[in-house]
Amino acid sequence: RMTRNATGEGAAVGIVDTGIDPTLADFRDPVTHKSRIAWLLDMSMKPLGLHPDLEKKFGVLDDQGNPTSGAVMTGDDIDALLAQNQPIPQDPNGHGTHVASIAAGNGGGTAYIGMAPKATLVVARVTRDASGTIDNGDTLQGAAFVFDRAAALHMPLAANFSLGTDFGPHDGNTLWEKTLASFAG
Numbered sequence: 614r615m616t617r618n619a620t621g622e623g624a625a626v627g628i629v630d631t632g633i634d635p636t637l638a639d640f641r642d643p644v645t646h647k648s649r650i651a652w653l654l655d656m657s658m659k660p661l662g663l664h665p666d667l668e669k670k671f672g673v674l675d676d677q678g679n680p681t682s683g684a685v686m687t688g689d690d691i692d693a694l695l696a697q698n699q700p701i702p703q704d705p706n707g708h709g710t711h712v713a714s715i716a717a718g719n720g721g722g723t724a725y726i727g728m729a730p731k732a733t734l735v736v737a738r739v740t741r742d743a744s745g746t747i748d749n750g751d752t753l754q755g756a757a758f759v760f761d762r763a764a765a766l767h768m769p770l771a772a773n774f775s776l777g778t779d780f781g782p783h784d785g786n787t788l789w790e791k792t793l794a795s796f797a798g
Contacts, residue, residue, distance in 0.1 A: 621729020626717040627759030627772035630709030632738035638721025648688035652762040654737040658684035705743040
């Protein structure tokens with residue numbers, strides 16, 4: 614049975630993709646103007662040290678186990694970086710921003726809203742550079758991050774992975790597919 618007029622309020626939308634543009638009004642509360650992104654992992658940024666345990670758990674590690682990339686931040690952290698004119702997460706490819714707006718954009722004051730305009734966003738940028746290339750291991754780390762952070766928020770999660778290739782059997786039996794499926798139970 615389909616529920617009409619659902620807004621996504623009380624639920625999280627996870628985006629594992631090329632990033633998100635956190636400056637867009639689509640991803641900001643229309644009243645407070647604060648970020649609707651509760652958590653963000655950006656594998657293109659060096660760790661910021663704001664959440665070192667999470668950066669170590671979900672970031673890219675060197676041979677000694679120290680994070681070399683994978684900044685983790687909350688919406689408050691994003692708002693503070695914006696206010697201080699500091700470097701913020703980017704989406705040079707644009708695909709993650711596009712997907713996030715379809716799934717959870719609030720329209721930014723326009724009539725063009727996404728499916729869950731009041732949902733909380735949990736985002737993982739799993740591209741390390743502007744090429745749009747995504748490594749399977751980074752995708753799995755991004756998946757682990759969005760499911761972990763939604764659980765920490767005590768919110769159900771609808772996760773989007775708009776990525777894929779023509780390689781492999783596509784039958785759910787590769788290690789990568791099995792690992793990804795394990796997050797959903």
